[in-house]
Amino acid sequence: MPMCTICGRLVLGLAGQDWTVLPWMVEPAAAEVPAGPCHVRCLADHGAAAAWAAAVEAYHCTRWPRWLAGTDAGVRWRLHSSRPARRFHLWRSDGRLASFPYAAIRPGPLQVATDLAELGSAHAAALLAAMGTDEPGVEVPLDTVLAALDLADRYPHGMGAVTRRLRVVGGETVDVLAVRHPLPLLPACRRAALELRNEG
Numbered sequence: 001m002p003m004c005t006i007c008g009r010l011v012l013g014l015a016g017q018d019w020t021v022l023p024w025m026v027e028p029a030a031a032e033v034p035a036g037p038c039h040v041r042c043l044a045d046h047g048a049a050a051a052w053a054a055a056v057e058a059y060h061c062t063r064w065p066r067w068l069a070g071t072d073a074g075v076r077w078r079l080h081s082s083r084p085a086r087r088f089h090l091w092r093s094d095g096r097l098a099s100f101p102y103a104a105i106r107p108g109p110l111q112v113a114t115d116l117a118e119l120g121s122a123h124a125a126a127l128l129a130a131m132g133t134d135e136p137g138v139e140v141p142l143d144t145v146l147a148a149l150d151l152a153d154r155y156p157h158g159m160g161a162v163t164r165r166l167r168v169v170g171g172e173t174v175d176v177l178a179v180r181h182p183l184p185l186l187p188a189c190r191r192a193a194l195e196l197r198n199e200g
């Protein structure tokens with residue numbers, strides 16, 4: 001079960017709000033951050049979010065060399081585009097990195113959908129207990145789940161819903177817990193996403 005290396009609580013896997021810090025990402029950073037999953041809030045509380053973002057900046061530029069950039073109230077951001085994967089990788093100097101598909105960019109409020117855990121895992125069991133139901137298709141508000149897991153302070157953008165979904169993939173039924181939640185994106189960043197996507 002992914003537990004935060006800083007606060008010891010569950011890491012859910014929500015775009016822009018948590019991350020898995022890999023060993024190569026922390027070595028160049030001055031801040032002492034253990035490798036592993038962690039909340040971006042914990043990185044910030046630890047005074048390490050900016051150092052960590054700086055450590056992964058060059059990697060983003062090398063791996064996804066197509067980007068548009070801007071600044072928001074002193075925070076530098078760079079939206080990288082991966083054409084083959086049809087995904088965006090948002091880098092921000094404050095450490096609120098996120099990865100989301102081209103398909104998330106559409107008119108109206110932006111949302112991302114993410115599979116959190118496959119049934120049968122300890123992670124799924126913890127989430128089901130927090131949801132209070134294991135019935136497929138029932139949408140449980142994300143803030144309810146966060147409160148039950150004592151995570152409301154780690155995921156301040158708690159809008160959204162968690163649902164148990166049964167999907168048939170290649171003839172096999174996949175039983176997962178999925179979350180759908182808003183993707184907070186600056187207007188300038190959203191325009192950059194449209195421009196990058198329309199380039200191909």
Ligand SMILES: [Zn+2]
Binds near residue numbers: 007
């Ligand atoms: Zn944490």
